[in-house]
Structure formats: structure tokens, C-alpha cells
Amino acid sequence: MKFPVIAIVGAHNSGKTTFLEKVVNILTEEGYNIAVIKHDPKGKAKTDTEGKDSYKIYQAGAKQVIIASPERLSIFVRVKDYNLEDIYNYIDKDVDMVLIEGFKAYPNIDKYEVIRKEENRDLLVKDITGVITDYYDYPLKFDINNPKEFIDYIKDKYLKR
Numbered sequence: 436m437k438f439p440v441i442a443i444v445g446a447h448n449s450g451k452t453t454f455l456e457k458v459v460n461i462l463t464e465e466g467y468n469i470a471v472i473k474h475d476p477k478g479k480a481k482t483d484t485e486g487k488d489s490y491k492i493y494q495a496g497a498k499q500v501i502i503a504s505p506e507r508l509s510i511f512v513r514v515k516d517y518n519l520e521d522i523y524n525y526i527d528k529d530v531d532m533v534l535i536e537g538f539k540a541y542p543n544i545d546k547y548e549v550i551r552k553e554e555n556r557d558l559l560v561k562d563i564t565g566v567i568t569d570y571y572d573y574p575l576k577f578d579i580n581n582p583k584e585f586i587d588y589i590k591d592k593y594l595k596r
Contacts, residue, residue, distance in 0.1 A: 438470075438530050439593035440519075443567070444539035444560055445549035450579060451536050454549055454567055457582040458589075459534065467594065470530045472522055474537025483511060519544070532594055551579060 445451045459469050473480070483490040493500045493511050502509040510525065519541055526533060539546065545564040550556070552570040565575030567585060577585040 437528070438526070438533055440523075440533040440535060440544050441564075441589065441593065442535040442538050442541070442544050442546045443549060444537060444546050444563070445567075446554060446556065446559060449549045449554060450551055451549045454579060454582060454585075455534060455536055458586055461582060461586055462532075467531045468527070468529050470526045470533045472519070472533060472535045472538075474535065476537070483509075532589070547577070547585075549579065 443451050443455050455471065459471060462469050483493065489500050489502050489509075489511070493513075496513075498513050500511045502511075512525075514521070519535070519538060523533070535544070538544070539548075539560045542562070546560055546562065547565045547567050548558055548560050548563045549567045550558060550571045551568065558566070558571075558573075563573075565577060566573040567577045567579050569579050577588065
């Protein structure tokens, strides 16, 4: 793997996406190329629109459908089973870092759990590296309201240029 990978994990509606969006925005503004993998373990995310040509072709059984637009490619790949290493094959070679939202049970990647006071829960993940929080005490913790603090840390630990 040519790029560092970390995961932002946590309970549903804990603030993972909001925090990740801020981190990606700042890193991108600083010139980093960031890829994001979003885990959808229940398959509920809407990835194509019913009735559109790409949807019809995928439903017809195509192994892969690629929608080529002027500024982006959308790729739908039919898989029976996969792991994160399989997904890494689809990531551009010029990416500086991959941020994953989810995959909390996946081994061998650094995980940072988002946990907020109003959730009133304990940690979900046993093998976390640190927490992103507004109250939880942990040896390595970052303020959920200050994404720059986390960015400085990941730049030093993972993005050394």
C-alpha cells in the first residue's frame, strides 16, 4: 500500500461524516489528495437512481458500470465478497491518504472513534488508536470541535512530506 490509511469509526449519528467532511476540506485546501471510503454495511446508501440508464444496465447484470462525466467517474462493481485491500485497487495512485468512515471491525488499521457526550455510551471499538470527542477521557484524544488539532496530528504521523 502506497498511501496511509486510517478509519474514523463510531455509532450511527455520532458525527463521523461531519467531522470527516471538515478534515477533508482542510486537507484538500492545503493541497493534499484525499480519498475516502464510506462503509455501508447494510447496503442502504443510494448509489444510483432507479430508472436511469446506469441503474438499468447494472440491474441487467453488468459486472461493472462506469459513469463518465466531465468532472468525475462513478463506478459500480458487482462483488460477492471483498476486503479493504480489494477496494484499495480502485484508488488513484496520486492519493496522499485514505480516510475510511466505518469498518470498525476491520483489523490492522488505526481507528479513531467519534464519541459525543449526548450519546451517553461507552466505546464501541476495543482496538482504537484514539478518540475524537467533546468529553470522553482517553490517552489519545482530539476535540471534535477543533478538526485542525486532528489534522496537525495526522499530518505529523501519516502525511510526512
